[in-house]
Amino acid sequence: xxxxxxxxxxxxxxxxxxxxxxxxxxxxxxxxxxxxxxxxxxxxxxxxxxxxxxxxxxxxxxxxxxxxxxxxxxxxxxxxxxxxxxxxxxxxxxxxxxxxxxxxxxxxxxxxxxxxxxxxxxxxxxxxxxxxxxxxxxxxxxxxxxxxxxxxxxxxxxxxxxxxxxxxxxxxxxxxxxxxxxxxxxxxxxxxxxxxxxxxxxxxxxxxxxxxxxxxxxxxxxxxxxxxxxxxxxxxxxxxxxxxxxxxxxxxxxxxxxxxxxxxxxxxxxxxxxxxxxxxxxxxxxxxxxxxxxxxxxxxxxxxxxxxxxxxxxxxxxxxxxxxxxxxxxxxxxxxxxxxxxxxxxxxxxxxxxxxxxxx
Numbered sequence: 001x002x003x004x005x006x007x008x009x010x011x012x013x014x015x016x017x018x019x020x021x022x023x024x025x026x027x028x029x030x031x032x033x034x035x036x037x038x039x040x041x042x043x044x045x046x047x048x049x050x051x052x053x054x055x056x057x058x059x060x061x062x063x064x065x066x067x068x069x070x071x072x073x074x075x076x077x078x079x080x081x082x083x084x085x086x087x088x089x090x091x092x093x094x095x096x097x098x099x100x101x102x103x104x105x106x107x108x109x110x111x112x113x114x115x116x117x118x119x120x121x122x123x124x125x126x127x128x129x130x131x132x133x134x135x136x137x138x139x140x141x142x143x144x145x146x147x148x149x150x151x152x153x154x155x156x157x158x159x160x161x162x163x164x165x166x167x168x169x170x171x172x173x174x175x176x177x178x179x180x181x182x183x184x185x186x187x188x189x190x191x192x193x194x195x196x197x198x199x200x201x202x203x204x205x206x207x208x209x210x211x212x213x214x215x216x217x218x219x220x221x222x223x224x225x226x227x228x229x230x231x232x233x234x235x236x237x238x239x240x241x242x243x244x245x246x247x248x249x250x251x252x253x254x255x256x257x258x259x260x261x262x263x264x265x266x267x268x269x270x271x272x273x274x275x276x277x278x279x280x281x282x283x284x285x286x287x288x289x290x291x292x293x294x295x296x297x298x299x300x301x302x303x304x305x306x307x308x309x310x311x312x313x314x315x316x317x318x319x320x321x322x323x324x325x326x327x328x329x330x331x332x333x334x335x336x337x338x339x340x341x342x343x344x345x346x347x348x349x350x351x352x353x354x355x356x357x358x359x360x
Contacts, residue, residue, distance in 0.1 A: 021208050044348045048338040048356035050286070053331050054112045057283035057317060058276070065207030065225060065271040067258070069198035071173055074266070078166040080189040088180040094171045100183075101194055103167035112160045119153040126150050145300060175199040203258040203265055205236045211245050212316070214252035216277050223256055225271040227264060234260045234271075277317070284329055285322040290337050291315065301343045303334040303351060308343045308356045 057068045081103030087219045088100050126146040132138045178196035182188060189270070205225060209217065236256035245252055258265065291298050298315060313328030328333070336343065336353070 044350045044354040045351050047336050048353040049334045049336045054282045057280045067269045068204040069267040070202035071199040075194040077188045086184040089290040096169045096174045101169040105167040108164050115157045122150045205256045206250040212249045225273040230264045284325045288323045291357040301336040308347045308349045
């Protein structure tokens with residue numbers, strides 16, 4: 001019995017030694033893993049970079065535009081009435097003042113004839129009373145009343161003649177008529193559109209430029225444009241700009257006079273406008289992908305003494321893959337171009353590849 005107890009005690013002792021040994025190994029392994037993980041978080045990030053250098057930049061931008069007539073308007077009657085004559089030949093050219101439509105004015109003409117007869121009698125009365133006044137046959141007051149009657153009738157005649165004039169719908173300027181919207185015999189009001197007229201002998205080009213380029217366009221500056229369906233390149237001269245920026249699009253409206261006359265240039269046609277803003281021999285260009293937006297700011301990371309240093313920049317003209325840097329960079333700065341998602345201010349970095357300064 002005693003031998004059995006001693007045997008069991010020996011077995012328990014051996015098991016305790018085995019368990020203690022396994023616990024030490026696990027602890028050692030855990031400590032080793034933690035140390036290795038801590039060391040792995042401090043590894044230096046390897047990146048590529050480029051040297052900021054100057055290059056020649058042609059500042060060209062392309063914006064959409066629209067062809068406009070020099071003048072255009074809708075033709076409305078001034079007064080309501082029935083159309084008794086319609087001279088609108090759709091698509092034809094008319095001169096300024098050409099009669100386009102005539103409204104019924106029979107009642108006005110009758111009123112005008114009546115007033116003219118009354119005026120003739122009043123003038124005869126005024127003439128007789130003027131003779132009587134010379135010989136003191138009537139008082140000055142009586143003569144003044146007859147003269148007043150003459151003047152009142154003349155004023156009434158002028159009013160009726162103006163009403164007759166309003167029954168004539170005439171072209172406000174020389175131009176090309178559009179489609180007519182009424183027929184002879186129709187009753188029209190001042191809201192009725194009889195037709196439209198456009199001055200197409202001289203065309204305008206309207207387009208919008210982003211606010212950063214608004215100050216660079218001057219009156220008289222030449223711009224080129226193309227339209228769909230034509231291989232020709234047309235030109236226009238800037239004539240005016242809007243007085244303020246559009247608050248919604250942050251752009252400035254520009255109008256230019258078209259130099260060319262071509263059947264394909266129809267008002268309302270879409271145009272692609274190419275604007276040459278000039279040539280900069282000392283522009284600093286960097287890849288667009290290295291610019292990181294930070295709210296309203298833009299920044300790039302520079303390599304300085306083994307560290308990634310952020311630099312705020314302002315940008316200018318863009319092309320398909322590069323952007324111009326206006327401020328924030330100087331010639332010779334080393335701009336980091338890879339690993340951008342892992343860069344941190346003043347983080348440890350190591351250059352793996354440095355691009356040739358002359359490489360775009």
